[in-house]
Amino acid sequence: MRESIRAWTESIETFLLDVIFEQRRGYVAGLVRAILYSLSKIFQVAVKTRRFLYNVRIMRDSTLGVQVIAIGNLTVGGTGKTPVVEKFARELKDQGRTVAILSRGYRSKPPPFRKRLVNKLLFQEDSTPPRVVSDGKSLLLDSEAAGDEPYMLASNLKDVVVLVDKDRVKSGRYAIEKFGCDTLLLDDGFQYWKLRGRRQDIVLIDRQQPFGNERLLPRGTLREPPSHLARATTIFITKSDGKTEELRKRIAELNPTAGIIECIHHPLYFEDVFTGQRCGLELIKDRKVASFSGIAQPESFEHSLTALGGNLVYSKRFADHHRFSQQEVLNAINRSKKRQAELIITTQKDAVRFPKIDRRDLPIYFVRVEIKILSGAKDFQDCVRKICFR
Incomplete structure (x- = not known):
C-alpha cells in the first residue's frame, strides 16, 4: 500500500514538473498551468503576509542564545x-x-x-x-x-x-x-x-x-x-x-x-555501494558506464561522469528522493549490461537508499563530492x- 501511494505521488510530481517547465503541451497541460498560476498568486500573498506578521512581531520568533x-x-x-x-x-x-x-x-x-x-x-x-x-x-x-x-x-x-x-x-x-x-x-x-x-x-x-x-x-x-x-x-x-x-x-x-x-x-573518489571499497577518479576513464539516480537535477550528475572521461551508455532517472526497490536496481543492472556498461555510477545521496541485492553482475559505485x-x-x-x- 505504502509503495503504491509513493509511486502515485512520484508520477504526479513528475507530471507537474513537466507542466511547470512547459515540457507538456495540449489542452490539459494548459489548463493545469492556468490553475497553478492562480494558486501561485495566492501563495505569493501568503508568503508576504507571513513575512509581514513576523516583522511586526504578531508571529513571534525564538532566540536560544547561540x-x-x-x-x-x-x-x-x-x-x-x-x-x-x-x-x-x-x-x-x-x-x-x-x-x-x-x-x-x-x-x-x-x-x-x-x-x-x-x-x-x-x-x-x-x-x-x-x-x-x-x-x-x-x-x-x-x-x-x-x-x-x-x-x-x-x-x-x-x-x-x-x-x-x-x-x-x-x-x-x-x-x-x-x-x-x-x-x-x-x-x-x-x-x-x-x-x-x-x-x-x-x-x-x-x-x-x-x-x-x-x-x-x-x-x-x-x-x-x-x-x-x-x-x-x-x-x-x-x-x-x-x-x-x-x-x-x-x-x-x-x-x-x-x-x-x-x-x-568537486569529485573526490568512487566508493562501492555495498563493499565500501574506494577507487580513484580514473576508475571510469575511457570505460562504458551507466548512471542511476533519483535527484532533482540528474543532468548535472550525468555531465560530471562524462567530464571525468566516462562513456555514458545508459541512464536511469527516478523522482527526487525515490526509495529504490530491489527489482528496480536489478532492472537497471540488466539494461546496463545490454548496453555493455562495465559499471554503474550513482550519487551518494542515492546510495543511502539502496536496498540489499543478492545479484551483483555489475559493480555499483557512488561518487563522493565536496565543495x-x-x-x-x-x-x-x-x-x-x-x-x-x-
Whole structure:
C-alpha cells in the first residue's frame, strides 16, 4: 500500500514538473498551468503576509542564545545544498565550535499518525524528542527514519550532532541541553523564520537555473520572490563555470552587501555501494558506464561522469528522493549490461537508499563530492570568522 501511494505521488510530481517547465503541451497541460498560476498568486500573498506578521512581531520568533546559521535556497531542490552544509559544519568544528545540524528530515519516516492527530485535535505541542541521527559519536538511524540528507551528513561528519524535527526551535533547544552545542546549522533553513538570535543567512543559487522559471510555487519553483534575496548575508553560486557576470549583476541589484562565493561540486573518489571499497577518479576513464539516480537535477550528475572521461551508455532517472526497490536496481543492472556498461555510477545521496541485492553482475559505485571554492574564499573565511566571534 505504502509503495503504491509513493509511486502515485512520484508520477504526479513528475507530471507537474513537466507542466511547470512547459515540457507538456495540449489542452490539459494548459489548463493545469492556468490553475497553478492562480494558486501561485495566492501563495505569493501568503508568503508576504507571513513575512509581514513576523516583522511586526504578531508571529513571534525564538532566540536560544547561540549562533544560528541558516543555509537554504530560493528555489525548490537541486542547488547542491548538502555539501555546503557539510563544509560549514566541518570548518566550524575545526574552529572549536560544538555544532548541531538541524534538519526537518524531508521524506523521513514521520511520527505515528495517531499521535500527530491527537496533538492537533487537542492543540498540544508535540512533546516527542527530535530524532537523533547522530550524537556526534555514533550513527543511530537509517536513511528511511532519518531522511536522505540528514543520514548522509551524519555519515560524512562523524563528530557532529545531527537532529531531525519539523520544529527546529525544539530540536535546537535539545541540541543545547543534551549535547552542549553552541552553533546550530539549519539545513534548508532560509524560510524558517521561527528561530532567530545571532543568525547568518546563507543562500545558494544554482548557476544553471538561478531563479527557476522566475515563477512562485506551484506554477514555478520559487519559494519566495527573488527580491527576498536581500535577507541573505552570504550567497553561494553553485555549479559555477566562472561565467557569472550577468548573474552577479542581478544579485548585486537584489542584495548589494552580501558576500558572493562561487563554487563547484568537486569529485573526490568512487566508493562501492555495498563493499565500501574506494577507487580513484580514473576508475571510469575511457570505460562504458551507466548512471542511476533519483535527484532533482540528474543532468548535472550525468555531465560530471562524462567530464571525468566516462562513456555514458545508459541512464536511469527516478523522482527526487525515490526509495529504490530491489527489482528496480536489478532492472537497471540488466539494461546496463545490454548496453555493455562495465559499471554503474550513482550519487551518494542515492546510495543511502539502496536496498540489499543478492545479484551483483555489475559493480555499483557512488561518487563522493565536496565543495571546492573557485572565488570568494576570503568571503567564506570572513563568514566563518563572524560565526566564531574571532
